[in-house]
Amino acid sequence: MESLTYREALGRALADAMREDESVFVLGEEVGRYGGAYGVTKGLIEEFGPERLLDTPISEAGIVGAAVGAAMAGMRPVAELMYIDFIGMTMDQLGNQAAKIRYMFGGQIGVPMVLRTQGGTGRSAGAQHSQSLEAYVMHTPGLRLAIPATVADAYHLLRAALTQPDPVVFIEHKALYAMKAEVDLAAPVPDWGQAALRREGGDLVIVSYSRQVHYALEAAEALAGEGIEAAVVDLRTLNPLDFETIRPLVEAAGRAMVVSEGPMTAGVAAELAARISEECFDYLEDPVVRVAGEDIPISVSTALETASVPTPELIAATARRLCR
Amino acid sequence: MTRDNNGLGDLFREMLRIRIFEERVGELFVRGESAGSMLHLSIGEESAAVGVCSAMKDGDTFTTHHRGHGIFLARGANPDRMMAEIAGKETGYCGGKGGSMHIADMGLGHLGANAIVGGGIPAVVGAALAAKRQGTGAISVAFFGDGAMQQGILYEAMNMAALWDLPAVFVCINNQWGMGTRIDQATKSTDLHVRAKAFGLKAETVDGLDVREVQGAATRILDAARVGRPGFLAVDCYRFYGHARKDKSPYRDETEEAEGRKRDPVAFARAALTESGKAEAELADMEAAIAAEMDASIDYAIGSDEPPLEAMFRDVFAPGEPEPEPVAARLDRVLARE
Incomplete structure (x- = not known):
């Protein structure tokens, strides 16, 4: 057993995945030097370097579009969208491209990318930084959607998302980052897709x-x-x-x-x-x-x-x- | 596949194949055999496709806009499978699910045509990032029209490509018209490559009349991209016909169209070949052979089957994943009450 926060469990999942799979890399606004707006990727740049913790310009559509192309070219990108409220900026790349490429192209190729983001209320962040927009994602055929409630799931669902053959939108809750729990990450959890x-x-x-x-x-x-x-x-x-x-x-x-x-x-x-x-x-x-x-x-x-x-x-x- | 595109004869043949293929696409529509009328012909733009693609190599990847038949052909596509896809048939490149605007083939590095203006552009940033990371030496090329010059995503993508020194190239095929809006009705700044220069890309504009000029400019831009200097090329040309198959361009005046159609890269190359001593009979034979090839593609498309209905629920997710439950099956299940 160890004591971990939801935030730390997410960071641990990214680090473990990057150690095991060279093709995994993270890209997004402030993910590298800054360590993520909510601190999820803090410290990772020291182990994995700026190429695998790729700081991007403030270009949400470009970030998701680049992740789509990298995934099609054999990488396993984890794009970070700082707030799900910015999903409107990305909706073409997410909903028209990532979600439909396998189907439109007759099954030739998938887009195994993860889009990590966070939503929800709890920080007086206002109307453009507090929304719960999971329905936008759930309404789009071709996208997987994981939304962890617990510290153990923050780790395990993110690890599982990084083994999926299709694009996964992974929605964290901003009010849960500091939640701490005693967890045994080796203990069994329900499979991906099981409640x-x-x-x-x-x-x-x-x-x-x-x-x-x-x-x-x-x-x-x-x-x-x-x-x-x-x-x-x-x-x-x-x-x-x-x-x-x-x-x-x-x-x-x-x-x-x-x-x-x-x-x-x-x-x-x-x-x-x-x-x-x-x-x-x-x-x-x-x-x-x-x-x-x-x-x-x-x-x-x-x-x-x-x-x-x-x-x-x-x-x-x-x-x-x-x-x- | 590698082609010998160094000589004008080869460049001409490739352009002629595109011209005749596109004419046959029009014929497919008229015969009622195309899947819908959203068919965007690239007649008049052949030099952009052939000139740029002649500077590409095996392993390079690319995306195209909705007017991308010519580019795909110039990268070695099989016209039979293209025509079948345009007809929505099972034997098409995407099994009939993609069609003209969503054709793709991973084997030829075609990461996909796109029906969203600018939609396919940022994927080349990711593909170039992957190529750089994997050390493949490949480049990734985004083809798009002048309409996409007014889309924000282009600037996000060019900025990232420049920032990270990626082997990426952005090719704007400027046919002067975005649907019914002429380029000067869409922007004050019609000197397009200047915008790319502002982002730090190696950028040029080239006249598309002479395919050799396009090839030369593309070689300069693509070669630089291979060593980590991303680039941009605008190819000036003219959209000979309407936006899509049904559009007769009532918004363009006849003088402009007549002038535009004088800028015919296929006729220009043909005249240059004749002038250099190529026998008329040889050119006529070439034309007949290509016409036969493209006629056969129509026969192939018409003779192919529609995809089976079972294919409808396939490929939403990866093979082995449960398919979405059909509505009819769901209703049967829900309404089968004891």
């Missing part, structure tokens, strides 16, 4: 990912004291999406709630709620509810920011009404 059941419970199934998994667990603890047992599922990857872990739990409990920090409308929670409703209809006692971000931009005011996304209290209160 993790973080808590068992027969009354309700809460399906979530990223930071909201922790909020859901906090809510579930509070609910347990009141006699409501909620299962908490951490999806870990949104593409592939592991519905097979969700289905039997929902069939047994008869109630499901989906929790996501992203805006409610047409979001990840909407997709999951639709799937659960379609596939588990005969077992449901109540409507599948979405507990998600408000359909508004994120404010810099801490009070407004906090109120814009689900809280443990909102999750618990919603669960009480469902299980009443």
Whole structure:
């Protein structure tokens, strides 16, 4: 066992991958000398040098486009997008190029690149540095999407992303970087594409990912004291999406709630709620509810920011009404 | 593949192959056998494709814009498989999924044609980065039109290529027209290579009338790129026909078109060959042989099968990964209630 932060686990994953595979390299704004805007790549340039920790100009589309070309030419690039809010700058390279090259070219070649980025609220970073835009990615065929909630997953999902034959968007949560845990990195974790059941419970199934998994667990603890047992599922990857872990739990409990920090409308929670409703209809006692971000931009005011996304209290209160 | 492109005769043959291929693409459309009408012909631009490609080598990679048939042919593409792809057939380069605007072949270093203006440009930065890292000695060339000169991604890519001394080349085929907008209606700054110079690239503009001039300029630029000095080449030419197959260019006046079409690199090379003593009969034989080759490509395309429907869910992800569930299968499963 060792004590690691989410941030350190990500850096460790990059270092281990670079030691094992010469073709892995990191490119992005401030990834080298500065060590990453959130410190994930701190110190790596000393071991791997400026060619493998390639500092780039502030050219997000160019960074992703260069990663596409390098991946097609046999490298395994890890491009860093400092904030997922900048994804609009890259959307042609990501959505029209990386995501479609294998298909358009009839399977001739894939684009084995990883786009590391981070999103979410928690730092009063304002409307252009706090969004949860995973739905943009999930809505694009051809992209894989990993979104770790735990320190162990920060390490293992990033290592797994670096073995994928297809482009992976890897979304970290800015509020989790300092989260520390005792982890044994040699201990087994679920495979790539498998959800993790973080808590068992027969009354309700809460399906979530990223930071909201922790909020859901906090809510579930509070609910347990009141006699409501909620299962908490951490999806870990949104593409592939592991519905097979969700289905039997929902069939047994008869109630499901989906929790996501992203805006409610047409979001990840909407997709999951639709799937659960379609596939588990005969077992449901109540409507599948979405507990998600408000359909508004994120404010810099801490009070407004906090109120814009689900809280443990909102999750618990919603669960009480469902299980009443 | 390596070709003997040193002599004008060879350069002419390659240009003529492109000219006739493109005419046959037009014919494929008229016969209703093309997959759609989004076919962008490069007639009038043959010297750019042939001149630049004659300075490329085996192992070099490239991307093209949507008007890229000629470039791919000049890099050694098989016209049968190209025409089949344009017809959306299983025997095409991409199994009928890509088409005219997304044709690619890794074997020939073609990292892909692109239907997004400027979309294929930054990939050559990554490919050049990889070539430099891997020490292959290869260069990577982005081909695009004058429309892409107004796209920000070009400047991001040129800046990175210059910053990192990459073996990358940016080739602007300036046919004067971006769809229905003439270059001087799109920018005040029509001296295009000056922009690349500002980024530290070795840059030239060359008149596309004489393919030998294009070859000379391309050789200078590409040779420099091979030793780590990235470059830019603008080739001035004229788009003889409309933007796409259905466009009759009502926005261009007849005088301009007539003047533009006088700048015909194929006719110019032919005249130069005749002047240097090439027998008319020999040129006619060459033309007939190429016409037969391109006619055969139409027959091949028409005779090929459409891709099977099972191919639809293939290649979204790598082989061995589960394919996306078809909507019909999903509905059957969801609605099959006890």
